[in-house]
Amino acid sequence: MAGPAPGHPGSAPAYAELCVTTNFTFLTGASHPEELMTRAAELGLPAIAITDRNSVAGVVRAFSALKELTRLRDEAMAAEATPPGDAPPADRAAQGPVIRSQRVTDHSSRQTVPHFTGQTPAPAPSDLPLPRLIAGARLVLVDSPVDWLALPTDLPAWSRLTRLLSLGKRRAEKGDCLISAADLLDWGEGLILIARPPDPLASSLPADAAPQVATEIAHMVRAFPGCVFLGAAPGYDGQDRMRLDRMADLAQATGAPMVAVGEVLMHRASRRPLADVLTCLRVGCTIHDLGLRRLPNAERRLKSGTDMIRLFHRHPQALDLTLDIAARCTFRLDDLTYHYPDEARDGEPAQDRLARLAAKGLRWRYPGGPPRDITARVDKELGLIAVMGYAPYFLTVHDIVDFARSRGILCQGRGSAANSVICYLLGITEVPPESITLIFERFISRERGEPPDIDVDFEHERREEVIQYIYDRYGRERAGLTATVIHFRSRAAIREVGKVMGLSPDVLAAMSGQIWGFSSDAPKDDRLRAAGLDPTDPHLALTMRLIGEIIGFPRHLSQHVGGFVITHGRLDELCPIENAAMADRTIIEWDKDDIDALGLMKVDVLALGMLTAIRKAFGLLKDHEGLSHDLANVPQADASVYDMLCRADAVGVFQVESRAQLNFLPRMRPRNLYDLVCEVAIVRPGPIQGGMVHPFLSRRRGLQPVEDLGPALNKVLSRTYGVPLFQEQAMQIAVVGAGFTPAEADLLRRSLATFKRMGTIGGFRDRFVTGMRDRGYDADFAQRCFAQIEGFGSYGFPESHAASFARLVYVSAWLKRHHQAAFTCALLNSQPMGFYAPAQLVRDARDRGVEVRPVCVNDSLWDNILQRRGDGALALRLGFRQIKGLRHEDADWIVAARANGYPDVESVWRRAGVRPDALERLAEGDAFTALGLTRRDALWAARALRAPKPLPLFGADGEGGIEPAVTLPPMTLGQSVIEDYLSLRLSLRAHPLAVLRPRLPESLPHARLDAARGRVTVTGLVITRQRPGTASGVIFLTLEDETGTSNVVVWSRIYEAFRSAVVAGRLLRVRGRIERDGPVVHVIAEAIEDLSPWLSTLGQPVPTGPGTGGRPGRPARAGSAAQHPRAQAGKLFPSRDFH
Structure with missing residues (x-):
């Protein structure tokens, strides 16, 4: 033995x-x-x-x-x-x-x-x-x-x-x-x-x-x-x-x-140094000051x-x-027994109530009578729900959605729940079952034995009303949000461990500068050398080891984005409940993976900014145009909407405004809602990994024949040209092509999502290939089919989920096409959300002919508003919410006391009773222009008012704190642009590149890229960075100048050569070659230069003469105009980065 x-x-x-x-x-x-x-x-x-x-x-x-x-x-x-x-x-x-x-988890791509x-x-x-x-x-x-x-x-x-x-x-x-x-x-x-x-x-x-x-x-x-x-x-x-x-x-x-x-x-004993580092973090000292609190040995293993x-x-x-x-x-x-709330009403059992509501939903959704297959699906779903005992869960979600709609809160179910006809009949989801392929086993499976998971999106600004409704209805001892564990990521690990180990701020900044986004890795040796550090130094080597060990360690508990656990009995008898940092929120100690492991059901009450924007846009249309719209009655199949999308005119449109989507739209050329379903699903790591994008587009354009896969598989894949795009198609291929049961096919789908870390795919591959061979397919074809669906990994979309999102794509595109002013106003009033910052949204609206008016102390409200122009069109007036640092409460007082308008700065102070710092914020936002005051004049007047309220003795004649009149020098255009961005994060005067253009004679304006050939130089502000996790290390940059945007592709070799500029640069000059893919133009980067220091010179006179297009100038010296305490232009113009 x-x-x-x-x-x-x-x-x-x-x-x-x-x-x-x-x-x-x-x-x-x-x-x-x-x-x-x-x-x-x-x-x-x-x-x-x-x-x-x-x-x-x-x-x-x-x-x-x-x-x-x-x-x-x-x-x-x-x-x-x-x-x-x-x-x-x-x-x-x-x-x-x-x-x-x-x-x-990388929250932009949802990858692991x-x-x-x-x-x-x-x-x-x-x-x-x-x-x-x-x-x-x-x-x-x-x-x-x-x-x-x-x-x-x-x-x-x-x-x-x-x-x-x-x-x-x-x-x-x-x-x-x-x-x-x-x-x-x-x-x-x-x-x-x-x-x-x-x-x-x-x-x-x-x-x-x-x-x-x-x-x-x-x-x-x-x-x-x-x-x-x-x-x-x-x-x-x-x-x-x-x-x-x-x-x-x-x-x-x-x-x-x-x-x-x-x-x-x-x-293990090897963790002793990390234990000491954790003690330092806990007590707030460096490792050199830890003293007797240091572990004397490694015996506490x-x-x-x-x-x-x-x-x-x-x-x-x-x-x-x-x-x-x-x-x-x-x-x-596993002794814990979970009982969902019964949800019986007035003696009516939950299952009976669900069946009654489903029958009512059939009459509502199909007033002319439901198709036979829909009725059959309802019976099948109700039967399985009864066997699994899930009726109360569906009723809970129905009641939550019902509450939201009773309060005028837009909501929509998505994810695998859209595979359920019952969810559609209850109003939880909005995708008609006949428009997509439904596989109920994707949602509920008897063999899997796991609870369903219904995700419902609510307006992000009003979701709190829904959350408090759940607490009020079930009680805090029976309902709680799941936790999210906040872990150490690379930047936090470098910062905190580095401080403990006594590294200087400069060294920590150099190390952090080598990290891309929300990375989960410590910098490698070559990146440390690039930052001027010596990775062989023993102290630095130990620090790097400790950084690597602490990455992934839990730092504290936070609250999940919206997953509620609700119980029939006391939830606090299953798991502790604690207070969240946010008022009136309580959470359990376990996260979503914990409750999945224990078989607890949760209801996901999620927030979606686009629903807020759409609801606000509908409200603006009703107020200003007398139009009543909701998600269900927006005109469908509008050709002009699809024409707009085909031109990649989609800034602000839900899901298709990313650089990858804007590049794909002209190639996809969507003409109907199902095309948008495919659009949403295909620009994902799964289809890209599976090599599905090229054959899909080639077959759609007629450049490549659609392969004849036989009657069974043709039925599954005909709508997507023989290419599997959706998780449901992968399951159907397994069923009709390889003889899997629907439940077995769902297990295959789940294994595809975990095989990289669990190694559980081998048995399925053999079973799949054998099953297809038994049904007459050759082995090579079977292997290719499996390889395609294997490429999904955990990244493929369910068709039902893509269909839910495609509806919002269309509605938001319709609003943009026909009501740009209202759409932009709603987007600005719903920030923060979406892919683009307010500057890009305003720029896009102006390019499409919308008049955008500045913030005005006599015309603006807190929100951005629409105003009727003389020609009947609607103009967009920027609101006080755009001014950085201005409190909502102060803005409300200013509006309430405005009456027929303010004649000067002092009258705002005197009548509204706001503090001088609020007046300074208004002045910085240039909100007194309509009063004939420049930004500097208004700021001077605001700072002359030293008391928060006028003294009673002088209140009547306004003699409190009057300063003598002065003449202030006017600002240059560049200085005004800087101040606009500092206060408003946008400028209606000029784009920064318009000011810098004389220094960029060799840079091609972006609007002229369509006609360019060969090698070009472009310069622009970085407005977005994207680094898809499966795109071979490629990075996509969007640069913006005064004429438009350019798409820059940075391959991994160029990224490594110019890493610092790519990661941290705010103003980049890129030399590269033009590449075209149909109507889409890219600049393939060959050299990248960080011109960010030039942003600190915007307020200086523009140099003329030879050499102005050369090396970046130094920031101005202390005391110059560009170094005004507020003029930190080098910190302006941040990009929105998606990793």
């Missing part, structure tokens, strides 16, 4: 670790729950207790890791029983459980970025038992020096623990927990309580502390007989014999048996039973007791 595997002491003394702190005790624990669980399996520990400080936030991750270890063990056992020639690949089996928190975590231990061999997880918490009391490890023995005890934690958290501000000894006495029944008193040998221990500690422990022993123990941990300082003897004496005196604990902070028997050789009963306690803690997280 083979001996134990390395690291698995098969004959080691048994020991259960009952005191483990993970990195969910933020800035304390130095290992992920997954790492600790895997290491426990390696060491052969029979059990491990996760006991984070006043929290159970990390236990589900440990639970998921244990499930993954179990799966890997079972696969290993199956492999051992499989003949050698048939054994599956072992590449995945050589890895441990995925550390979820180090798969950092794997992060290097160092050596991942192999899982336990199949002949060794895996550790049992004990889910607990370390209770730190506000009125006691004793901490308590609270380990639930059963489900009721777990519920009492989570209610106790909720009680403490709801009393406190976000991130804190206030629990007293009395609270523990009230809620401690059923818990194993292990006291962790202060170190009896600590020099800082007060003389009277020992009696108090003994008294409190003895009190708990009397309150919970047989359930209270004294935890003893080594100090690893040469005094452990005395320390453990003292603890044994305390145990004897209090009646609490002594049990061994390791006070674990890390899974997870240990084997062999190590612990050596440490407790004089107290073996303390080790035996760990096993007794572990055996008593029978609670498992």
